[in-house]
Amino acid sequence: MSLSRQLSPSRTRDDGRGIPDATVARLPVYHRVLRTLADEGVHTISSDHLAQSCGVSPAKLRKDLSHLGSYGTRGVGYDVALLSYHISRELGLSQPWGVVIVGVGNLGHALVSYRGFASRGFEIVGLLDSHPDVVGKRVAATGVDLIVQPMAQLEMLVRESGASIGVIATPAEAAQKVCDRLVDAGVRSILNFAPAVLVVSDEVEIRKVDLAVELQILAFHEQRRVDDSSQLAQVMNA
């Protein structure tokens, strides 16, 4: 896509540097499980065993890991610490990322108090909200406490903190405007919790988490299930 990727086919691992998206999406899981294993004192693990702990097939796990390089030992398995290090390095977890959260309602609070951030190199560097009742409040994050800033501070906050990731936890109506301001301020990675489709330029990456969507997917399969069993009952009564 970008200019520089075309003119530099020189990266060491994974010839030409293309890790499939599906693999990238699983690496964080492998990483988390490996750290848990390390805490438990496990030093070496086979792909079969690790795959089971991660809920994937062994073949898929091995193929995923092969994209990072050859960090396993045939006949033995993977060194937990080594593999964990290389995954975190590949994911960019070895350097800290500044995160700005916009919208400090219930969800925003939940995000701030989520313990999985700091340990993975994410640092919340700013909280923003538009509601006067919330602005100025002190919120306990992991490590330091933060004070909710008014929306007018957005651009300055992003610029001064050098934040690179923006999280949108506002109502749907406000999401697009917040998104535009984040992008204008220089943010190129956005995690959107608002149930709205955001339009951005190609250079910005957006990931979306929608609670209602997940529930509706579950409902679809649940309905299929009850349809099936009622049909089955009909057949058996016939």
Next chain:
Amino acid sequence: MSLSRQLSPSRTRDDGRGIPDATVARLPVYHRVLRTLADEGVHTISSDHLAQSCGVSPAKLRKDLSHLGSYGTRGVGYDVALLSYHISRELGLSQPWGVVIVGVGNLGHALVSYRGFASRGFEIVGLLDSHPDVVGKRVAATGVDLIVQPMAQLEMLVRESGASIGVIATPAEAAQKVCDRLVDAGVRSILNFAPAVLVVSDEVEIRKVDLAVELQILAFHEQRRVDDSSQLAQVMNA
């Protein structure tokens, strides 16, 4: 997979009844956008326009909708109300689904106060927590208030309410045990927010939402971006 699907190739739409997973995952978005359009008084919309509002390509949208049947009119477009109805019907949104939420911390609170549930046929029928400070508290949901029940009530609550979907918003350590109890009580669809890999039997469907995973995926691409630009700078200095 299941017995009944094999013996009933008689469903009307989508010969043999197989809607691709990728399509199912997008239907909720189409549905939400269509309802917004209906509220704005739009009666008819073309696939091009709807696709743009949903952030997908027109071809993909049309193919997705074709799995439900032919509900568009050539030369005109889709009737917003009709299409919205058929999608909601396919997703099982026309009948109410009972939802039990386990873990009423910050995230649990955010879920309860989320307004997107009731309007899509999801009704929160129970809140559970293990912490004595939380049990017994009244939490304002959409419509009715709910009182947080102790974990011991789980089985009874699921059975009496007939809840079909369970949401796990507990710490990771408790997730597997909660999951097992939900399944034992008869729940077959689970939405898991805890950062843990849950093992269940094949007949149970689990969907997972992991905030840290999403951030790490963003970090990966963000890192690739800065790698590229620093390499580009090197090339330009040479």
Next chain:
DNA sequence: AAGGACTTGTGCCTTCGTGCACAAAGTTCA
């Protein structure tokens, strides 16, 4: 030192998802 047991890394094949392009069908206007 050699053979057997074990485990990784990968080539091949199948399946799934996406995009293009066009025929079929409907509408509007003269």
Next chain:
DNA sequence: TGAACTTTGTGCACGAAGGCACAAGTCCTT
């Protein structure tokens, strides 16, 4: 009525992802 224009539905081709199976490499035992 008929011709020009619009839009859906879909056949086809291509690329991404997943799974199988095995060669290559490592350790252990005798």
